[in-house]
Amino acid sequence: MLLRSKNEQPGSRTPRRRGMVLLAVLIVVAILMLVAYQFHNLMSAEHEAVHASNRVSHGRFVADSGLHYAAFVLSYPQSVGLNDAEGSILVSPIAIYHNPSVFQRRPVNAMLPRYQAYFSIVAPRDPEDPLAGSQPLRFGVEDESGKINLNALLQLDSTGNRAREMLQKLPGMTEESANALLNWVRASAVDESANGDMLYYSSLGYQTKYGPFESAEELLLVRGITPRMLFGNDLNRNGILDADESSGGFGYGLDRGLSRLLTVYSREQNVDSTGQPRIFVNDSNLQTLYDSLNTALGESLANFIVGYKLYSQSESNGSGGSGSSSGAGGSGGSGGGGGSGGGGGGPRQAGGGGGPGGGGGGGSNNNVQEGTLTRDDLDLTATSATSIGSLYELINAEFTITKDNRTTRYRSPLQTDDVSSLRDLLPEVLDKLTTSQAAELPAGININTAPREVLLTLPDITEEEVQNILDNRPTADTDPALGYLYRTPAWLLTEAGFQQDVVQRLAPYITTRSFVFRVQVIGYYEMGGPVVRLEAVIDTTGGRPRFLHWRDLSELGRGIDPRVLQTLGP
Known part of the structure; x- marks a missing residue:
């Protein structure tokens, strides 16, 4: 017998369940899945961003390592x-x-x-380079x-006339721009152009x-100097003419502007090649x-230099002077010729001299003999x-000493007609004194590294002389063992055949x-990734490197594909 509920009526049907709770649960689960998926994507993106940021930071550290590496090897070459x-x-x-063994693909563990x-240290080739x-x-x-x-131009010529002439010889430099550059550096305004510059700057708020x-x-703060003049069409500073840089009115060919020709960083210490202070010849x-x-x-050079100081005298008018029993005749021109010697006077009076060659010689006594100077001939208690105004005075110089009615001529060991000896001695004189x-x-x-445009600005230099420098200075093909020949400007005489007076x-x-170098370092990964470019100017004087300038060039774009660095020739 079936039992029925009291409320159940005969013939009634049981209500149907519609599954609303299950549907609600499914919706909640789907929403949670979407939220979880979105959170996962967000965290994945964040992870990738952090990873990419770390790789960029690591790449910057790699490039920065390259800067410090360059600072070390340039300070301790x-x-x-x-x-x-x-x-x-x-x-x-x-x-x-160009030294791939030192500057190419240096690993960072x-x-x-x-x-x-890895990091590589790169620079643009000189336009005169056949591989450029x-x-x-x-x-x-x-x-x-x-x-x-x-900054050094006005130290060499306080009037600014020579500096103005040099600047105006630069490509694209006008007289107004040259004056504005010099007026910016001068201690005070000295002419009407400076007053005009003051009014111009006042309108700009400085x-x-x-x-x-x-x-x-x-x-760029100076009147008349524009970014186009200063940096040319190399917009990303990579030393390569890119597709977007050859258009836009920039003309044809790579132009790095005045930044390739002007600097404010270079220095020169008055030390010899070993880093020791030079000997003050006066x-x-x-x-x-x-x-x-x-x-x-x-001993030979020491005897002559001290003897030259004791027994000769150079005068700007080039006329010979009178000498006594131990006096010296004068020398005119570029160390050649002689003035009149002899004459009365007290002990050790010097004869006149002249011309850039200096030296004395050519006394009136016809019975003049050549002699070799010794330590005993020198009065070191004088x-x-x-x-001595210029070390080049010692080249071809000579003087005479008259003793007991006998005149002896002493010639400098530095003789232009003996190139072999001059090649050995003159570099040492210019290095040590x-x-x-x-x-x-x-x-x-630096005549060893300056481009043609800079060499052409040197005072009274001719295009033929500039070409002579370019033809005879060291190149990438020069034997490194001959590097010592180019340590001083002596090679202009011994290798390039320049005249002494020039x-x-x-x-x-x-x-x-x-002593100061501009360095561009490329930091990159072997398996691909971000590329970081850093630029710095490093002062290595005294073996204590200092960073005078630092900039992250990555903001200007990659600039250089690391794969290109692998294809550069030796």
């Missing part, structure tokens, strides 16, 4: 063979121009293979001494600095001077002596030494 000779601290222009990274068209980049650094230092430039970008203590010269250059007591000299133009005229404006 002997550690990797970048110096110009054994025992020298000077960087060889041959070794830093990583814990995992996928994080293996096919391989615009090289593995090396850029020498700041190969440019005109704007004033003329009246002080040295501190960065290349500061030139030291009033002749005994100390003689001992130093004897140690550095040997309290006065001729001041100085006519200035200053610890630092006005930064000159080299002496150029001497205040030129150098062959480099």
Whole structure:
């Protein structure tokens, strides 16, 4: 018998369940799945972003390692063979121009293979380089001494006339722009153009600095200097003419602007190739001077230099003077010829001299014999002596000493007609001696690395002389063992055949030494990834590197594909 509920009526049906709770649960689960999926995507994207950010940061550290690596090898070039000779601290222009063994694909250790990274140090090739068209980049650094230092120009010529002439010879430089650059550096306004500049700057909300430039970008504050003039059409600073840089009214061919020709960073210490202070050739203590010269250059040169200071005198008018029993005749022109000697006078009166060659010689006594100077012929207790204005005066110089009615002529060991001897001795003289007591000299133009446009700005130089420099200076094909020949400007005489008076005229404006370098480092991963480009200017004077300028060029774009770095020739 079936039991029925009291409320159940005969013939009634049971209500149907519609599954609303199950449907609600399914909807909630779907929503939670979507939320979880969105959260997963968000976290995955965040993870990828953090990973990419870490790789970029790591790439920047890799590039930064390259900067510090460059600072070390340039400050201590002997550690990797970048110096110009054994025992020298000077960087060889041959070794830093294109040196893949030192500057290409330097590894930075990583814990995992996928994080293996490298850095390469690159620079644009010189337009005179035959490979510049096919391989615009090289593995090396850029020498700041190969440019005109704007801060040094007025140190060499306080009037600014010579500096103005040099600047106006640069491509695209107008007289107004040259005046504006010099007025910015001058201690005060000196002409109407400076007053006009003051009014112009006032309209922009700043004033003329009246002080040295501190960065290349500061030139953009100067009236008439535009970004196009300063940086040319190399918009991303990679040294390569990209597709978007060859259009837009920029013309044809790569143009790096004035930044390739001007600098504010170069320096030159008054030290020899070993880093020791040079010998001041006009030291009033002749005994100390003689001992130093004897140690550095040997007895022959020491005897002549001190004897030249004691017994000769150069005068700007080139006329010969009178000499006494121990006097000397004068020398005119470029160390050749002689003035009149002889005549009465007190002990050790010097005959006149003249011309850039200096020296004395050519007394009136016809019975003149050649002699070899010894230490006993020198009065090292003398309290006065001729001041040497230029070391090039010692070339072809001579003087005479008259004793017991006998006149003896003494000639300089530095003779232009004996190139072999001059090649050995003159570089040592220019390296070890100085006519200035200053610890630092006005930064000159490095004739070993300067481009043609910069060399053409040198005072009174001709295009033929510039071409002579370019043809005879060291190149990438020069034997590194010959680097010592180019340590001083002596090679202009011994290798390029320049006349002595020409080299002496150029001497205040030129150098062959480099202490400040511009470096561009590319940091990249072996298996692909972000590329970081950093640029810095490194001052290596005194073996204590300093970063004068630092910039992350990555903001200008990748610029250089790391795969291209693998295809560059040796």
